[in-house]
Amino acid sequence: MATALIxxxxxxxxxxxxEQGARKVGAPAWSAERFPKGLLRDVSTSFQDGVHLFAxxxxxxxxxxxxxxxxxxxxxTFLKKCLWVSQNLTRHENxxxxxxxxxxxxxxxxxxxxxxxxxxxxxxxxxxxxLVSGALGMVIGELHDDRGILDIKSTRRLxxxxxxxxxxxxxxxxxxxxxxxxxxxxxxxxxxxxTVPHRSIGWPSWRMDLNKNKKGQCGHQIVTFDPVKRExxxxxxxxxxxxxxxxxxxxxxxxxxxxxxxxxxxx
Numbered sequence: 001m002a003t004a005l006i007x008x009x010x011x012x013x014x015x016x017x018x019e020q021g022a023r024k025v026g027a028p029a030w031s032a033e034r035f036p037k038g039l040l041r042d043v044s045t046s047f048q049d050g051v052h053l054f055a056x057x058x059x060x061x062x063x064x065x066x067x068x069x070x071x072x073x074x075x076x077t078f079l080k081k082c083l084w085v086s087q088n089l090t091r092h093e094n095x096x097x098x099x100x101x102x103x104x105x106x107x108x109x110x111x112x113x114x115x116x117x118x119x120x121x122x123x124x125x126x127x128x129x130x131l132v133s134g135a136l137g138m139v140i141g142e143l144h145d146d147r148g149i150l151d152i153k154s155t156r157r158l159x160x161x162x163x164x165x166x167x168x169x170x171x172x173x174x175x176x177x178x179x180x181x182x183x184x185x186x187x188x189x190x191x192x193x194x195t196v197p198h199r200s201i202g203w204p205s206w207r208m209d210l211n212k213n214k215k216g217q218c219g220h221q222i223v224t225f226d227p228v229k230r231e232x233x234x235x236x237x238x239x240x241x242x243x244x245x246x247x248x249x250x251x252x253x254x255x256x257x258x259x260x261x262x263x264x265x266x267x
Contacts, residue, residue: 034075036234039210039221046183046215047072049168051158053150053182055211056174062094062142064190065172067204069140070097071225071232072170074107080137083130085115085123090142090174105227120149124158127169131161138168145175156181185212193224193235203227205235 030048035041046052054065073082086096099109113136117123120143130139143150150173159181162169171182187209193202205224212218222235 030075034231036232039219040223042216047168049162049166050183051155051162051169053180053185054172055177055185055187059094060190061188062174064188064206068188068206069170074230081111081113082138083113083136084140085126086142087120087123087144088118089144120145124154128161131165131167134165140170142172145173145177150177152179152181183214186210
């Protein structure tokens with residue numbers, strides 16, 4: 001794979017981070033101080049296990065969700081690798097993670113195992129087998145569901161496997177997504193950082209809408225991520241700068257906002 005050609009980057013963990021990671025061998029752990037006060041900090045404790053769904057209605061939502069998960073990996077402490085499963089269709093439509101972009105953010109691409117499969121059913125099957133194996137610290141799946149495969153039954157199975165393994169499952173899904181058994185359901189929209197000039201690449205920033213939360217309240221928060229400090233910060237925008245959930249960004253805006261994600265090479 002292309003990421004194998006990228007020299008590994010160093011990952012630095014403090015003693016306190018490793019102590020938190022000792023909660024369960026290989027299980028991810030997050031320090032609350034890495035999240036801003038408000039919705040994201042309150043929900044961060046639920047990221048330890050269970051299924052978390054990022055519903056995407058547009059390419060911009062899909063890319064923003066993936067960039068948030070990469071940022072979450074930078075904040076996490078876990079002793080095992082992460083599995084990232086992509087469906088052929090989502091990879092073709094939305095592009096793929098680039099090893100060089102991961103290194104630019106300080107994440108060693110060798111800590112992620114990339115798997116590409118043919119359809120949504122295979123994505124769920126690989127995720128379930130990964131949870132059973134106990135060899136990984138976190139699993140992430142990208143899929144497009146146009147046949148109702150991602151339903152209450154399939155997500156309940158993933159939930160049970162996740163609780164047994166003490167490992168979270170993050171699903172970035174597009175298509176016709178109905179009711180599920182996921183703990184949380186998010187809609188993430190990219191926003192321009194107020195200190196970054198137009199059409200420039202800056203810190204990734206998002207409007208995070210939590211539409212379902214089995215362990216607490218729903219709501220929204222605008223946050224940005226600092227890859228140097230590896231922390232999330234609240235972001236205050238003027239009223240005309242806050243994107244509406246129905247606001248559609250141009251392709252140029254998406255590429256400028258999400259430096260970690262790269263469009264697939266044109267064939």
